[in-house]
Amino acid sequence: MTSDQRNSPKLLMGIIGGMVAIIVLFFAYQWFMSSSREVTTESESINSTVSTPLKPSEPVRTMDEKTIQLVDESILKTATPNDPALAKEEMAKLEDIQTQLHDQENILKAQHNDADQLIMLKEEQIKLIEAQLVQK
Structure with missing residues (x-):
């Protein structure tokens, strides 16, 4: 290669574009894999805590009918x-x-x-x- 070909703006832009594309793909892969792991671990932890509930030591208190119920009432009956x-x-x-x-x-x-x-x-x-x- 001659010095003109090595300093070509098209060649430099192509190399930079390729590097940026590789970096973006790498971060996208990492992001997708980490989000899928979080979803599976959250669903597993929810399923494990809800699957076999017991009678709690304190009764479930409800303030209003508009408030969100955090604990299922079926826990009291299992x-x-x-x-x-x-x-x-x-x-x-x-x-x-x-x-x-x-x-x-x-x-x-x-x-x-x-x-x-x-x-x-x-x-x-x-x-x-x-x-x-x-x-x-």
């Missing part, structure tokens, strides 16, 4: 396993679910309090801006 090892395993699963629900409740309460504080601060900011506009 029989407990006769094998003590299975019963302990199910109790451990239910305790984990209960702690996750409590953690989620605490997080939501904290977010609600933060939102209330932001609303109060925004109202004060609006009052200050209105006062500045009145002064002008």
Whole structure:
């Protein structure tokens, strides 16, 4: 190859385009494979926790008919396993679910309090801006 052919803009653009296409394909493959793994693990974890529910230690509380029901009422009616090892395993699963629900409740309460504080601060900011506009 001569030096003119090596420095050709068409050749450089072709090489750059090929490299970009390979990189895009690689990232697309990684993204599709990771999303399919997440879907299967989420569905497996949901199926494993819902497949053999036990009677919870606390009754299901419903606040309104409009609120979303997080726990299925059929849990209250299913029989407990006769094998003590299975019963302990199910109790451990239910305790984990209960702690996750409590953690989620605490997080939501904290977010609600933060939102209330932001609303109060925004109202004060609006009052200050209105006062500045009145002064002008």
